Amino acid sequence: MxxxxxxxxxxxxxxxxxxxxxxxxxxxxxxxxxxxxxxxxxxxxxxxxxxxxxxxxxxxxxxxxxxxxxxxxxxxxxxxxxxxxxxxxxxxxxxxxxxxxxxxxxxxxxxxxxxxxxxxxxxxxxxxxxxxxxxxxxxxxxxxxxxxxxxxxxxxxxxxxxxxxxxxxxxxxxxxxxxxxxxxxxxxxxxxxxxxxxxxxxxxxxxxxxxxxxxxxxxxxxxxAQLGSTVIEIGMANEPSALSAKELLSRTLGDRVEREGSMVRLTADGAGTLMDVLRSLDAGGLGPASIAVREPSMDDVFLRLTGHHAEDTAVPEADGAGKARRKRGAA
Amino acid sequence: MTTRAADLTAQTLERRGSSAMRPIRDALAVTGRNLIGYRRVPQLLVFSTIQPVIFVVLFRYVFGGAVNIPNYQNYLMPGVFVQTVVFGAMTTAVGLATDLKSGLLERFRSLPMARSAVLAGRTGADLARNVFVAALMAAVGFLVGFRVQTNPIAFLFGMLLVLLFGYVLSWIFANVGLAVGDPETAQAAAFPVVAPLIFASSAFVQVSSMPGWLQPFAKYQPVSVTASAVRALMIGGPTASFVIQSLAWCAGILLVFVPLGVRRYRRTV
CATH class of the missing domain: 3.40.50.300 (P-loop containing nucleotide triphosphate hydrolases)
Incomplete structure (x- = not known):
């Protein structure tokens, strides 16, 4: 250093x-x-x-x-x-x-x-x-x-x-x-x-x-490395099938799998994971309605690290969204 | 740039910044910047010139007839000079609030500039503007029949007192501007303070014409004594007592509001 x-x-x-x-x-x-x-x-x-x-x-x-x-x-x-x-x-x-x-x-x-x-x-x-x-x-x-x-x-x-x-x-x-x-x-x-x-x-x-x-x-x-380099989002037809998909995928991928509504999201290390995911879904008789593969965003980092979304805690003065703070003068 | 080279750069700046002239240099830099603002945004100047001109016309030709003061234009104009700088001082609040809101003061506070420069530069620029506005109002006064009854030197001293009073009031409004931090609010907050000071005063009418309960306030408040002092210097009458009262107000206001303003500037942003 x-x-x-x-x-x-x-x-x-x-x-x-x-x-x-x-x-x-x-x-x-x-x-x-x-x-x-x-x-x-x-x-x-x-x-x-x-x-x-x-x-x-x-x-x-x-x-x-x-x-x-x-x-x-x-x-x-x-x-x-x-x-x-x-x-x-x-x-x-x-x-x-x-x-x-x-x-x-x-x-x-x-x-x-x-x-x-x-x-x-x-x-x-x-x-x-x-x-x-x-x-x-x-x-x-x-x-x-x-x-x-x-x-x-x-x-x-x-x-x-x-x-x-x-x-x-x-x-x-x-x-x-x-x-x-x-x-x-x-x-x-x-x-x-x-x-x-x-x-x-x-x-x-x-x-x-x-x-x-x-x-x-x-x-x-x-x-x-903590996060995985890719985010895979699988849209299922409805919530029950998303629940089943999550359960199925969690068996091999553990807590890297999350569900939100009818959407299942997981972080992957590369294309290999995507193949595995599709194979297990197919074997389980679950057909995805949509699949998206993208770079991880800050929100994904947050989900991974904190378990919650990167929500704006933007009470005015906290991060300079300044008007309210400035009106109050010396905070 | 190695660490050492970088620190040499910083040390060069530090050497220049350690000069005893820094507060003056920085205040002049900020004053210059504010004056450019007046040049580029003439609305600011118009606000502080059109309004007193309208007052002259209104009071000279509309209310003047109803006011029982002979040669009312001679009574009126010294009052107008004073009210012009009182209203003008509100722009100090508006200017500082604008800089605070835009984040410019935040940047200034991260710079190695004199802590006094922002306030000195703002009030300094508003003083320079007042010199211009006062000269203009004098010209308007002569057009509507105002004539100096004493002598040019006394008139000049009268104008200097007007400018001093305007400068002193700027410091009150500097505090207002930093406290509210928003130009529109600054204007709204300043007006209720300014209006009674101007109208419940000897600026336009004699205090003796006001109801008894109002007279003590109207007689001794700073705008009244300053208007009376300026009037005495320009059209005659006993001067010493009013001038002393006015200067005492100026000294008192500066003693309170300069330290308060500087303290507030250090804490605000």
């Missing part, structure tokens, strides 16, 4: 009745991507807000590059970049003006700011729109500017809170490439996401977070 860029120990945070973080721990190695995977309201944004010195934890501690986020917040702020869920850029400023403002406030040498702004505008495909007010930008452009703004000061540690939300597939792939480039240059990235695929493609390690707790912390390969 190399140097630790981010250290999180026993972090808790409560908003009124809601336990947003119930004691989380993890470490992120320098120069790697760490994914926090979970549904809305799991506590991902709360964790990011604490790590970026926006919010104080109730208990526990966290360090960024050896600096405590509470006791030495100022030093942390010189070392991080943050792109949030809300594309927090000024709509009345142009793209270029936004980058300059953030540069100045991040204490970048003024003579370096114009060049840096140009470089980022070009890299994020915003050169043409650079001198137009942001309110004329599309959602995707605003998102890209938000990420660019997090990079003006060349932060060694970058926090990305659901960076690809609202991006189309091209935009998402471009951003993924960008993140890989940054990491190749030695930047450490902590990103939150609701998509297993995104965490899988980018992260060296993934922490799955549910109701304020880390319920798994593993490499993507490790997580998938």
């Amino acid at each position: 190399g140097d630790v860029a981010i250290l999180v120990e026993g972090l808790t945070k409560r908003f009124g009745d809601l336990q947003a973080l119930a004691g989380i721990d993890f470490e992120v190695e320098v120069g790697t991507v760490f994914g926090l995977l979970g549904p809305n309201g799991a506590g991902k944004t709360t964790a990011i807000r604490i790590l970026t010195t926006i919010l104080h934890p109730d208990a526990g501690r966290a360090e960024v590059l050896g600096h405590d986020v509470v006791g030495d917040a100022e030093s942390v702020r010189y070392r991080i970049g943050l792109a949030g869920q809300y594309a927090a850029v000024d709509r009345n400023l142009t793209g270029r003006e936004n980058l300059r403002l953030i540069g100045r406030l991040a204490q970048v040498e003024p003579s370096e700011i114009p060049g840096r702004a140009n470089e980022l505008l070009q890299r994020f495909g915003l050169s043409e729109a650079a001198d137009r007010p942001v309110r004329t930008y599309s959602g995707g452009m605003r998102r890209r500017l938000d990420v660019a703004a997090a990079l003006v000061q060349r932060p060694p540690v970058l926090f990305l809170d659901e960076p690809t939300t609202g991006l189309d597939i091209t935009g998402r792939n471009e951003l993924w490439d960008m993140i890989r480039e940054l990491v190749a240059d030695g930047t450490t990235v902590l990103l939150t996401t609701q998509y297993l695929e995104e965490a899988d493609r980018l992260a060296g390690r993934i922490a799955v977070i549910d109701r304020g707790k880390v319920i798994a912390n593993d490499t993507p390969a490790g997580l998938k």
Whole structure:
């Protein structure tokens, strides 16, 4: 294990009745991507807000590059970049003006700011729109500017809170490439996401977070090994036949088989399992009405790890679905 | 970028950030940003200029006839200058609430910028806007027959007092904006505070014309004493007592609302 860029120990945070973080721990190695995977309201944004010195934890501690986020917040702020869920850029400023403002406030040498702004505008495909007010930008452009703004000061540690939300597939792939480039240059990235695929493609390690707790912390390969690489969904004609199918398949496949209504779902290691499944169903005289084979989603990870679906526990403040929280001011 | 190279970058930023000038630099950066907003969204300026112009016309030509004050335009305009900056201060609340809602303040709080800069930059930009609006209202005043009865220096001091008072009120509304965190709510919350202060005051009519129970409030509240002070400086009469009362209000409000606002900014978001 190399140097630790981010250290999180026993972090808790409560908003009124809601336990947003119930004691989380993890470490992120320098120069790697760490994914926090979970549904809305799991506590991902709360964790990011604490790590970026926006919010104080109730208990526990966290360090960024050896600096405590509470006791030495100022030093942390010189070392991080943050792109949030809300594309927090000024709509009345142009793209270029936004980058300059953030540069100045991040204490970048003024003579370096114009060049840096140009470089980022070009890299994020915003050169043409650079001198137009942001309110004329599309959602995707605003998102890209938000990420660019997090990079003006060349932060060694970058926090990305659901960076690809609202991006189309091209935009998402471009951003993924960008993140890989940054990491190749030695930047450490902590990103939150609701998509297993995104965490899988980018992260060296993934922490799955549910109701304020880390319920798994593993490499993507490790997580998938627990999970099976494929999900098979068998639609039966009705519930009774689905029940029989589940019973039949459980004999060989154990608790990897679940039933929901007339649907039987199981995780498989490969095509072999599918063959076995079809053979046993056929032998048992049960004909499926439909069969679907797909990549596992975050929901499947959740079902597997927790036994429940990845439901939105989105009570407002938990994960920054912000309006209610902000109305209440200092929560 | 190795860990060491990365930390060198951070150390360069830290060196620049440790300058004693940082609070001023950052406040200026935020002020500049807010002023660009006024330039790009002229509606904001229109809100703070059209409304006082309408007041001048209404009071000068509609209610003025019913008001038993000779040369009413000379009585009216100092009151209008003051009410202009009082209404204008509401935009401080709206501006901060907008930034809070958009998540911009959240980003600012993750940056190594002076903690005072957001509030100083907001109130600073609103002061700059008030300079513009006050000059415009002076011009409107002269058009409807307002004439300075004292001397240009006293008039200038009167205007400075108007601007100071507007700046001070901005700090009250900065607290309102951070507390409600939503622009529409901010406006709705600010109006009921502002309206009695403006209308139950000596800004447009004499306090002696009001019912007895209202007079003590109307006589000593900040808008009244400031309007009376500005009026004395511009059209004559005893000045010292009103100016002192007005400055005392300004000092008192700043003493309470600046620390309160900064504290709230640190905790909010």
